[in-house]
Amino acid sequence: MTGTATPEVISVRNVSKKYKDSLALDNVDLTLEGGKIYGLLGRNGAGKTTLMSVLTAQGFQTSGEVRVFGHRPYESDRVLGRICFIRESQKYPDDFTPAQAFKAASMFFAGWDQAFADRMVEEFQLPAKRRIKKLSRGQLSAVGVIIGLASRAEITFFDEPYLGLDAVARQIFYDRLVQDFAEHPRTIVLSSHLIDEVANLLEHVILIDKGRILVDEDAESIRGSAVTVVGPAALVGEFTAGRSVLHRETFASLASVTIDARLSARERAEAGELGLELAPVTLQQLIVRKTMAATGTDLSVGERDSDAELEATK
Amino acid sequence: MNRVVNVARMQLINKWTYLGIPAIILASAFLITYAIWALVPSGGGAMYSGAAQSVMWYFLALGIMSMTQTFPFSQAMSVSRRTFYIGTLGLFAVVALAISVLYYVLGLIEKATGGWGVNGQLYALGWLADQPALVQIYFYFIAMVALFMIGFWFATIYKRWQATGMLVVWIAVAVVLLGLVALATWQGLWPEVGAWFVAQTPLSVSGWATVFCAALACGSYLTLRRATP
Amino acid sequence: MLIDDSRPIFVQIAERIENDIVDGALAEESQVPSTNEFAAFYRINPATAAKGVSRLVDEGLLYKKRGIGMFVAAGARAKLLERRREEFFRQYVQPLTREARKLGITSEQLTQMLGRSDSGTQLPEGSVAQ
Known part of the structure; x- marks a missing residue:
C-alpha cells in the first residue's frame, strides 16, 4: 500500500543556475515528499534536466541551497547512493554492453534486482550482449529505463526516458513503473x-518554464480544474465573463473559451440550459495553456493547434 | 571505501580495457620486434627497439577514456567525484605497478638469454638496466603514471571547459616552453642545460617525474571537482 | 483508456466500485481488488487508486480485513441504492415535475405518461443513475 507517511526528501531553496547568456533555473523553490510519483513537465529547454542535474549533484547551481534526505548531495556518497539519475543523453564506456552496464549498476545500488532487470531485457527485446554504442536510440533508452527501475533507488529520476521507444515499449515502461x-x-x-x-501515473505535477516553476500541485486537484466552454460567441462571452480565461478561440460565430475554474453542478446545469457545450480539459491541454498564458504567447485568436507546440515536435 | 573498490571493479568488468589490450600490445610489440631482428641482419652489434614503450602510450589513451567515458557513467552510478577519482587512480596504479614489475622481469630474461638470442635490447635498456631493481621498477611505474595523468588531466580540462579550455592549455604550454628556450638562448645557458640533462640518472628523472605527476594529480582533482558529465 | 479527464481519478475509481456493487458484480462480503491491482489495471498512480478505495471505506461501503484486503460491507448495496434513488429524485424527478407543472400536466397525466414510457424501455431497478 502507498500513500502513507511522506516525509520531505528533497528541498530546493532559491536555486538559480546561470549559463553564460541565459538563466536555466530562476529562483526555484520546491519541496518533494517521499513515496510519490512526480511529473516534471515542461517544454524542451525549460530547465528540467538542469534541475535534475543540480538535485543529483551532477551539475551545479549558481546560487541557492539543495538538500536531499536533509544533506547536501554534492560529493556525499551516502546521499548519492540512495539516488539514481540516468540522463537522457547518458554516456556509457564505449566497450560496454548493456549486460555489463547492469553489472556495474548492481555494484552501486543496494536495492538492485537482477531478476527484474533480466525480465525487462526480455520484454524490451534488448540485445544485452551487443555493444552499447551500436544500439539504436530506443534500445539505448531501454538501457536507462532498466537501470532506473531495477536500481530501486529511494529517489529515481527518469529524464525523458521514452526517446526512440515505440508505443509498445513505452507501454511496457509505464506498466512496469x-x-x-x-x-x-x-x-x-x-x-x-x-x-x-x-x-494518470502522476501524483504530483511540477511545471517548469524558462527556469521558473509555474505549477506545483497535486495532480488530482488539477484534474477538472479547468473546462472549455463552446457555443455561440455572445453566450460563451456572457457565461465566462469575470473568470480567468486561459485560452480563447473563435470560429465564425462560435467561440471556445477555456477557463481556469471548476464548475459546480448548478453552473453545469446553467450552461446546459444556455445550450453551451462543456468539454473536459486534459492535463496536457491545461499545461500547454498555462505555459502559454505565463509566456504571454497565447490569448490570441484561432490558433487551433497551438497545443501541439509543446509536444508534437518529437 | 567499498565504493572506491567498486569503482575499480566497475572498470574491470570489461576485462579487455585494462588487461586484454595491454597484454596484446605487449605481446605483439615483442613478436614484431623479434621478427624484424630475425629478418634484418645485424652487423653483430646490439639492436635497440623502443617498441616496449607502446603499452605506455596506450595508458595515455586510457587516461583520456576514463575521463570522457567512465566518469559520465560513474555519475549515473551515483558515485561522487572524489570516489571516482580515487578508485580510478588506484586501479591504474596497481596495473602500472604490475606492468613495471613485468618489464623488470622481462629485462632480466633478456639479459640472461643474450638479448633473446639475437643481442637485441627491448626491455633491458643500457641506461637503465644496470640500476638496482627498485629504481628500474620505479622508473617504469612513474613513466606510466605520468602518461596516464597527462591524458587524464587534459580530458578533465576538456570535460570542464571544452575546446576553449584545451586551446588555452596548449597555448599556455607552448608559451612556457618557448619562454624557457628563449631564456636559455638569451642568457647563453645551453651548455649548462645540456650538462644538466647528461647528469640526470634514472632515479633523478623518476624524482622529477614524481613531482610532475603529483602536480597533475592535484590539478586534475581540483578540475574534476567541478566537472559535469 | 477507461479514465476520463473531466474529474479526479479517485472519484472515478470510487464510482466504478460503487457501480459494481450496485449491479451485483461485487457481492457483499466479497473481496475487492487491491489498490495495486486497480493501479495496474487502469494504469494509474497507486496512491490515487488508494484514495478512491479509502473514500468508500470512509462511507462504510467497504471495510478492511487486516492482512487480507478490502471487502464489501454488508448492507452496502442497499445503502448505495438508497443514495442513488435520492439522487435520481433530485436530478430527474424534480425537474420533470417542475416542467410538467409549467405545461399544465396533472400528476395523473404524468403517471400515465410514465406508464406509457416504461412499456417501451425497461430499466432494471437502480441502474438509472450513471
Whole structure:
C-alpha cells in the first residue's frame, strides 16, 4: 500500500543556475515528499534536466541551497547512493554492453534486482550482449529505463526516458513503473513532455518554464480544474465573463473559451440550459495553456493547434 | 571505501580495457620486434627497439577514456567525484605497478638469454638496466603514471571547459616552453642545460617525474571537482 | 483508456466500485481488488487508486480485513441504492415535475405518461443513475 507517511526528501531553496547568456533555473523553490510519483513537465529547454542535474549533484547551481534526505548531495556518497539519475543523453564506456552496464549498476545500488532487470531485457527485446554504442536510440533508452527501475533507488529520476521507444515499449515502461512502484514504494521523478501518456501515473505535477516553476500541485486537484466552454460567441462571452480565461478561440460565430475554474453542478446545469457545450480539459491541454498564458504567447485568436507546440515536435 | 573498490571493479568488468589490450600490445610489440631482428641482419652489434614503450602510450589513451567515458557513467552510478577519482587512480596504479614489475622481469630474461638470442635490447635498456631493481621498477611505474595523468588531466580540462579550455592549455604550454628556450638562448645557458640533462640518472628523472605527476594529480582533482558529465 | 479527464481519478475509481456493487458484480462480503491491482489495471498512480478505495471505506461501503484486503460491507448495496434513488429524485424527478407543472400536466397525466414510457424501455431497478 502507498500513500502513507511522506516525509520531505528533497528541498530546493532559491536555486538559480546561470549559463553564460541565459538563466536555466530562476529562483526555484520546491519541496518533494517521499513515496510519490512526480511529473516534471515542461517544454524542451525549460530547465528540467538542469534541475535534475543540480538535485543529483551532477551539475551545479549558481546560487541557492539543495538538500536531499536533509544533506547536501554534492560529493556525499551516502546521499548519492540512495539516488539514481540516468540522463537522457547518458554516456556509457564505449566497450560496454548493456549486460555489463547492469553489472556495474548492481555494484552501486543496494536495492538492485537482477531478476527484474533480466525480465525487462526480455520484454524490451534488448540485445544485452551487443555493444552499447551500436544500439539504436530506443534500445539505448531501454538501457536507462532498466537501470532506473531495477536500481530501486529511494529517489529515481527518469529524464525523458521514452526517446526512440515505440508505443509498445513505452507501454511496457509505464506498466512496469506502476507495478514496481506499487510493490516497492519510492520517490519517482518523471520528466516528460509527452504529458498525455504519463498524466494518470502522476501524483504530483511540477511545471517548469524558462527556469521558473509555474505549477506545483497535486495532480488530482488539477484534474477538472479547468473546462472549455463552446457555443455561440455572445453566450460563451456572457457565461465566462469575470473568470480567468486561459485560452480563447473563435470560429465564425462560435467561440471556445477555456477557463481556469471548476464548475459546480448548478453552473453545469446553467450552461446546459444556455445550450453551451462543456468539454473536459486534459492535463496536457491545461499545461500547454498555462505555459502559454505565463509566456504571454497565447490569448490570441484561432490558433487551433497551438497545443501541439509543446509536444508534437518529437 | 567499498565504493572506491567498486569503482575499480566497475572498470574491470570489461576485462579487455585494462588487461586484454595491454597484454596484446605487449605481446605483439615483442613478436614484431623479434621478427624484424630475425629478418634484418645485424652487423653483430646490439639492436635497440623502443617498441616496449607502446603499452605506455596506450595508458595515455586510457587516461583520456576514463575521463570522457567512465566518469559520465560513474555519475549515473551515483558515485561522487572524489570516489571516482580515487578508485580510478588506484586501479591504474596497481596495473602500472604490475606492468613495471613485468618489464623488470622481462629485462632480466633478456639479459640472461643474450638479448633473446639475437643481442637485441627491448626491455633491458643500457641506461637503465644496470640500476638496482627498485629504481628500474620505479622508473617504469612513474613513466606510466605520468602518461596516464597527462591524458587524464587534459580530458578533465576538456570535460570542464571544452575546446576553449584545451586551446588555452596548449597555448599556455607552448608559451612556457618557448619562454624557457628563449631564456636559455638569451642568457647563453645551453651548455649548462645540456650538462644538466647528461647528469640526470634514472632515479633523478623518476624524482622529477614524481613531482610532475603529483602536480597533475592535484590539478586534475581540483578540475574534476567541478566537472559535469 | 477507461479514465476520463473531466474529474479526479479517485472519484472515478470510487464510482466504478460503487457501480459494481450496485449491479451485483461485487457481492457483499466479497473481496475487492487491491489498490495495486486497480493501479495496474487502469494504469494509474497507486496512491490515487488508494484514495478512491479509502473514500468508500470512509462511507462504510467497504471495510478492511487486516492482512487480507478490502471487502464489501454488508448492507452496502442497499445503502448505495438508497443514495442513488435520492439522487435520481433530485436530478430527474424534480425537474420533470417542475416542467410538467409549467405545461399544465396533472400528476395523473404524468403517471400515465410514465406508464406509457416504461412499456417501451425497461430499466432494471437502480441502474438509472450513471
